[in-house]
Amino acid sequence: MATKAIADRPAAPGRPTARERLLAAANELFYEEGIHVVGIDRVIERAGVAKATLYSAYGNKDGLISAYLAGRHEIRRRRVTAAVDRHEAPREKLLAVFDALGEAFAEPNYRGCAFLNASAEVGPDSPVMQATDTYRGWVRSLFTDLSRAAGAPDPEQLASRLVLLYDGAGVAARMDRNPGAADMAKTVAATLIDAATAQH
Amino acid sequence: MATKAIADRPAAPGRPTARERLLAAANELFYEEGIHVVGIDRVIERAGVAKATLYSAYGNKDGLISAYLAGRHEIRRRRVTAAVDRHEAPREKLLAVFDALGEAFAEPNYRGCAFLNASAEVGPDSPVMQATDTYRGWVRSLFTDLSRAAGAPDPEQLASRLVLLYDGAGVAARMDRNPGAADMAKTVAATLIDAATAQH
DNA sequence: GGGCCACTAGACAGACCGGTCTGATCGGAC
DNA sequence: GTCCGATCAGACCGGTCTGTCTAGTGGCCC
Numbered sequence: 001m002a003t004k005a006i007a008d009r010p011a012a013p014g015r016p017t018a019r020e021r022l023l024a025a026a027n028e029l030f031y032e033e034g035i036h037v038v039g040i041d042r043v044i045e046r047a048g049v050a051k052a053t054l055y056s057a058y059g060n061k062d063g064l065i066s067a068y069l070a071g072r073h074e075i076r077r078r079r080v081t082a083a084v085d086r087h088e089a090p091r092e093k094l095l096a097v098f099d100a101l102g103e104a105f106a107e108p109n110y111r112g113c114a115f116l117n118a119s120a121e122v123g124p125d126s127p128v129m130q131a132t133d134t135y136r137g138w139v140r141s142l143f144t145d146l147s148r149a150a151g152a153p154d155p156e157q158l159a160s161r162l163v164l165l166y167d168g169a170g171v172a173a174r175m176d177r178n179p180g181a182a183d184m185a186k187t188v189a190a191t192l193i194d195a196a197t198a199q200h
Numbered sequence: 201m202a203t204k205a206i207a208d209r210p211a212a213p214g215r216p217t218a219r220e221r222l223l224a225a226a227n228e229l230f231y232e233e234g235i236h237v238v239g240i241d242r243v244i245e246r247a248g249v250a251k252a253t254l255y256s257a258y259g260n261k262d263g264l265i266s267a268y269l270a271g272r273h274e275i276r277r278r279r280v281t282a283a284v285d286r287h288e289a290p291r292e293k294l295l296a297v298f299d300a301l302g303e304a305f306a307e308p309n310y311r312g313c314a315f316l317n318a319s320a321e322v323g324p325d326s327p328v329m330q331a332t333d334t335y336r337g338w339v340r341s342l343f344t345d346l347s348r349a350a351g352a353p354d355p356e357q358l359a360s361r362l363v364l365l366y367d368g369a370g371v372a373a374r375m376d377r378n379p380g381a382a383d384m385a386k387t388v389a390a391t392l393i394d395a396a397t398a399q400h
Numbered sequence: 401g402g403g404c405c406a407c408t409a410g411a412c413a414g415a416c417c418g419g420t421c422t423g424a425t426c427g428g429a430c
Numbered sequence: 431g432t433c434c435g436a437t438c439a440g441a442c443c444g445g446t447c448t449g450t451c452t453a454g455t456g457g458c459c460c
Contacts, residue, residue, distance in 0.1 A: 033323065034236075034320065034321055034322075036234075036236050036237065036321065037236065037321070112320070115375075116316070116320065116371065116375065117320040118320075119375065120234065120312065120316065120317035120318075120320035120321065121234055121236065121237070121320060121321055122234075123233065132375065136375055136376060160372075160384055161384065161388055163368070163372065164364075164365060164368035164369060164372060164381070164384065164385060164388065165364060165365075165368060166368070167367065167368040167371035167372060167375075168363070168364035168365060168366070168367040168368030168371070169364060170371075171316065171367035171368070171370075171371065172360075172363065172364060172367060175315075175316065175319065175332065175336055175367075176336060176340075181364070184360055184361065184364065185364060188361055188364065188392065191391075191392075191395065192388065192391075195391065
């Protein structure tokens with residue numbers, strides 16, 4: 001089997017850590033099929049890891065779910081940041097968020113917002129909701145900061161409207177299988193930004 | 201126990217039919233907690249109905265879920281139609297859809313779009329997806345027809361944009377616990393409608 | 401060489417799931 | 431009165447779930 005079997009600390013040479021393989025498997029399975037319908041056995045089978053290792057690394061299934069969502073948050077954050085950093089003008093930075101959305105929608109296995117999907121499966125006091133609130137707080141503050149930089153007189157209001165488009169595009173991409181929703185949201189966003197920042 | 205125990209056909213005097221009680225219980229439990237986490241036993245317990253009755257009335261759990269979603273669709277359809285019919289002008293009819301949305305968001309146990317939540321829990325070939333496609337097709341054609349009546353030169357495009365706001369408002373109401381998202385969506389919708397129908 | 405520790409494989413427990421089946425009850429049609 | 435069909439209550443089945451536990455393995459440090 002050639003199990004390298006090194007834990008977390010020492011940088012494993014070739015194969016990823018058991019912890020990393022676990023997270024990668026969870027990332028695929030939880031996202032593609034849902035956090036509830038995917039059992040622990042499926043995750044450890046794909047990761048090629050023993051069950052005890054999962055429980056020693058993440059405590060329980062909720063811990064793994066939290067790590068999965070945190071990873072999703074980080075991936076999205078990096079993608080959006082990269083797109084935003086490609087531009088200088090605040091207006092273009094705002095619009096670039098929707099370019100990042102379009103990249104995500106274009107991925108072959110896109111299945112909607114991971115946080116929206118996960119929170120649909122759990123009760124209000126689940127750790128999922130905490131991760132979701134964190135994610136949505138980040139999105140909102142990103143839009144608010146960029147709106148302020150763009151000179152909007154009411155950055156919170158403009159941000160709320162852009163979040164509306166951000167969410168709506170995600171729903172359309174998933175439910176209507178329409179990856180082009182990002183472009184449409186971007187077009188509408190441009191008119192909202194221009195209307196909010198117009199000198200009058 | 202005073203079980204009236206009348207089936208479907210004869211109009212029961214006081215108590216609703218077993219079939220109706222089943223649907224009402226499913227409507228509450230599936231919506232509030234999710235279709236997967238709620239078991240058959242919970243539904244029949246709340247409905248005060250024997251398990252065999254459920255299976256004789258709906259075939260299996262999927263049948264009950266389909267009936268639950270069809271009921272949700274009908275409730276939404278009625279609410280939106282009532283709001284739209286309160287107005288004469290196509291522009292006001294379009295905006296009235298968001299009034300109906302605001303009514304739904306204001307309900308105490310609002311937990312997001314039932315179709316969005318349900319489809320997050322199932323695979324792509326589930327009967328849930330069929331009910332979801334039907335629902336979304338109705339929403340889209342409603343917006344398209346009203347946009348055409350309002351004189352929009354590209355009714356499909358305006359409808360797609362309004363669907364974006366419709367979905368975004370639903371997400372915000374649920375995830376940000378912000379029932380006022382309907383008003384914001386309505387405001388943005390008004391500017392989009394006016395921009396699309398402006399003579400130039 | 402010896403101890404340590406992460407890891408593997410898999411049995412196991414206890415709960416819950418959807419769905420079937422049996423047997424009894426009860427109202428209404430005739 | 432008799433039959434029928436809907437209903438009720440609940441046992442039961444096979445399967446799956448999360449999580450724990452035992453036992454063994456193999457690389458690394460000293």
